[in-house]
Amino acid sequence: MHAYGTQPLDQLGIYLQSQPMKKCILLLIAVLLLSCEARLDDDARAFFKTRIVDANGNPLQNADVQVTTFRTREFVRTNQAIPKFTEPDEDFILGQGVTDTNGEVAFTMLFDTTFRYYVTITSQNGDKTVVSAGIESFNDNLTLEIPLITIKDIADVQLDFINTSGTTDVFNVQVNYFALNCNEFFENNAFTIDEDCAFQNEIATQLNRAAGDGAFEFKAYYPSVINLTYTNESGTEFMEEFTINNPTERYEINY
Secondary structure, X not given: OOOHXXXXXXXXXXXXXXXXXXXXXXXXXXXXXXXXXXXXXXXXXXXXXXXXXXXXXXXXXXXXXXXXXXOOOEEOOXXXXXXXXXXXXXXXXXXXXXXXXXXEEEEEEEEEOOOEEEEEEEOOOOOEEEEEEEHHHOOOXXXXXXXXXXXXXXXXXXEEEEOOOOOOOOXXXXXXXXXXXXXXXXXXXXXEEOHHHOOOOEEEEEEOOOOOOOEEEEEEEEOEEEEEEEEOOOOOEEEEEEEEOOOEEEEEEEO
16 A cells, blocks of 8 residues: 555546546636736836925925825815725835925835826825826836925815896806815826816806805815806807915906
């Protein structure tokens, strides 16, 4: 007789053939091992660099800056829950640093093959700001450099439509602005509003149906821009743009 561990190959083959389930499991494991592709490259490192200032242009120092593959779940400033799109096992903290007295921060980080990166800035009072960037924003040396990030403050905005012409036309009104639950997206060396906010940063309503329906109040980040479009019943479109630069702003639109 042979010991179990030293039985001839032909007998071992007979033993495996008698257990088809084990063969299937071994085959499945092999396929999974061959098909797995690590997103994090052990041999690659990226570099992140930026300068951060507040709404008045002053350097933001001692702020924690973190680059991740997932979006922060909650904004402390607005107490609003932010949707999270990735599974926990796909979350990576790629790198982290603290701004100096000039608001600058730079650090080496892991490189992930994901298409979107999130830069979360946490100030000393706990306020969070998120800027997202695509993988195309890295240069050939795997450097992600955002020259300047301005931490926006919150403004109370009032828009007042005033009927100075006496028209009875009903206007369709749309107001686009930088809402508190929106991120900025850094792309092609410029900032835009994250496309996730496409239907969350606007007021869409009708004007001149009843007395007092032309007053709108809302909160928005500043410095930022308000884009206003209103169209009368004959289809004539009017467009205006306002810049929010102060914590309280009021604009009059005469029609």
